[in-house]
Every structure is written in C-alpha cells, then in structure tokens.
Amino acid sequence: xxIPVLLNEIVELLNLHLGDKVIDxxxxxxxxxxVILEKISSSGxxxxxxxxxxxxxxxxINLADYAAQVTFINDSYANLAQNTYVQRITPVAAVLLDLGxxxxxxxxxxxxxxxxxxxxxxxxxxxxxxxxxxxxxxTWSLEELARIFLVYGEEKNAKKIARAIVEKRKQxxxxxTTELAELIETVSPRRGKVHPATKVFQALRIVVNDELxxxxxxxxxxxxxxxxxxxxxxxxxxxxxxxIVKTFFKKQNNKILKIINKHVIVPSEEEIKQNPRSRSxxxxxxxxx
Numbered sequence: 065x066x067i068p069v070l071l072n073e074i075v076e077l078l079n080l081h082l083g084d085k086v087i088d089x090x091x092x093x094x095x096x097x098x099v100i101l102e103k104i105s106s107s108g109x110x111x112x113x114x115x116x117x118x119x120x121x122x123x124x125i126n127l128a129d130y131a132a133q134v135t136f137i138n139d140s141y142a143n144l145a146q147n148t149y150v151q152r153i154t155p156v157a158a159v160l161l162d163l164g165x166x167x168x169x170x171x172x173x174x175x176x177x178x179x180x181x182x183x184x185x186x187x188x189x190x191x192x193x194x195x196x197x198x199x200x201x202x203t204w205s206l207e208e209l210a211r212i213f214l215v216y217g218e219e220k221n222a223k224k225i226a227r228a229i230v231e232k233r234k235q236x237x238x239x240x241t242t243e244l245a246e247l248i249e250t251v252s253p254r255r256g257k258v259h260p261a262t263k264v265f266q267a268l269r270i271v272v273n274d275e276l277x278x279x280x281x282x283x284x285x286x287x288x289x290x291x292x293x294x295x296x297x298x299x300x301x302x303x304x305x306x307x308i309v310k311t312f313f314k315k316q317n318n319k320i321l322k323i324i325n326k327h328v329i330v331p332s333e334e335e336i337k338q339n340p341r342s343r344s345x346x347x348x349x350x351x352x353x
Contacts, residue, residue, distance in 0.1 A: 069339065074096055074099075075099055077324060087286075089161045093123055116138075117138045117190065137151075145288055149289075164302070221251065290352040293352065298347070323348075329347040
C-alpha cells in the first residue's frame with residue numbers, strides 16, 4: 065500500500081481553495097493528488113506529471129473518480145513550464161514535488177532500485193531513457209565511479225568500492241543488484257543497521273535519472289508559473305536535494321518568494337512508525353510574492 069508522506073502538512077501549507085489550478089509534478093500513485101483534488105473540488109484542475117509511465121497508469125486508476133479534473137502527462141517535472149502552457153492552466157495556485165523514488169520502484173525487483181532482492185541493474189524511472197545503472201557500473205572509469213559515489217552518495221569508501229567494481233568487471237560483467245551489493249560488502253563491511261551498498265545505490269539512481277539536474281532546471285520554471293500568493297511545496301529525501309531547494313529558496317526569499325516554514329518540516333514519530341520510509345523526508349514551502 066502506498067502511503068503519501070507528510071500528507072496533513074502538505075494540505076495545510078499549500079493553502080488550497082475551491083477551484084484552484086494545481087500541479088503535482090511527481091504524481092506517483094496519486095496519494096497526495098487525491099487529497100488535493102478533494103480540496104479544490106470539481107471546479108479545480110490538476111496537472112499530474114510523472115516520468116514513469118507505469119506510475120501514470122496506476123494514478124489514472126487510483127484517481128478515476130476525478131478523471132474530468134485531471135490531465136495526466138508522462139514527462140519530467142523539469143519540463144513543467146512547457147506542459148503548463150500547452151495545457152493552458154497557467155498561472156497555478158500550487159505546485160507539489162515529492163522527490164525521489166516511490167514504493168512501487170523499491171518493491172519491484174525488476175526495476176533494480178533495491179539490493180534487498182535480486183534484479184537487473186536498471187534504476188530508470190522511465191524505461192525509454194538510455195542510461196542504466198548497469199552501463200554506469202560496467203563502462204564508466206574508476207575515476208568517474210569514485211567521483212559519483214563520493215559526490216552523489218557521500219560515500220567515504222568511494223575509491224575503494226570503485227576499484228573493486230573495476231577489478232570485478234574485468235572477470236565478469238556485473239549484472240544484478242545483489243551481485244553489486246555483495247561486492248560492495250566485501251570491501252566495505254556492514255557496520256550497524258545501514259547496508260554498505262545504500263549510498264552507492266543512491267548515487268547510481270541519481271546519476272541514471274539526472275535527479276539533481278532535473279531539480280535545478282525545474283525550480284525557476286515553477287516560480288514562473290505560480291500566481292501571486294501561489295505556493296510551492298517540496299519534499300526531499302536526502303541532503304543533496306534538500307541543499308538545492310534550501311539554497312534556491314534562500315536566494316529568492318523576499319525577492320520573488322517568501323519562505324513559509326522557517327524550519328524544515330519532518331515527519332512525526334507517529335508517522336514514521338506507520339510509514340518507516342518517511343523517516344528521511346524534509347518539507348520546505350514557499351509562497352510567490
């Protein structure tokens with residue numbers, strides 16, 4: 065079951081009204097979108113974007129009762145402005161981005177996002193994209209691998225792990241998630257609860273999907289399509305994303321934007337207990353001046 069993160073906080077801080085035009089740039093399975101649609105009622109409109117065509121199809125089913133109000137588009141939120149103008153719903157009252165991968169990605173071994181079960185090294189949100197994690201792992205140089213593990217995974221054993229990968233692939237191509245995770249564990253033994261492959265898998269996912277680049281391209285576009293007093297809410301799940309959001313908001317504060325929550329909002333202990341995957345979520349909200 066998909067559980068939308070920080071749902072109550074999102075609904076309150078987006079300050080939605082009847083008839084509002086809203087963009088959900090990462091609609092996923094439609095958990096946040098459903099509550100947004102209830103708030104804006106039948107007179108409102110929702111533009112629902114997602115890079116993953118399978119999530120778009122799932123969201124269409126989950127939001128079938130609101131079909132007349134929703135326009136679904138299989139595209140990245142990095143192309144948000146263009147899609148908004150094409151659909152003629154600008155300016156909008158609110159935009160939501162729930163960053164990172166969802167439970168549907170993690171729970172499907174074939175997608176290659178998790179090392180808990182064996183699957184191919186894929187990690188693409190959209191299978192039409194060319195770059196896969198397998199290509200990165202098996203063709204990128206030692207220096208390139210070490211750099212992405214350090215920069216995007218913040219992995220202190222980046223070079224050691226990169227060297228092990230390069231040596232291993234000389235003997236045999238690294239094809240599965242468990243194969244890679246087991247290799248990482250041999251050079252970076254487990255300490256505590258966090259598996260030593262966690263940060264490497266994060267780095268690979270970010271690179272394969274250009275997650276940070278997508279976010280940087282999207283932020284100015286979102287401000288462009290927001291109407292005065294319109295709000296943008298972003299949920300991030302790791303420090304790299306949150307740093308980009310925080311820096312952008314601070315630079316624009318009291319110029320184009322007003323920061324709504326002075327301190328970052330995190331899930332309550334109760335929410336984390338009900339949905340452990342929410343534990344690293346951080347929410348920041350701004351309003352267009």
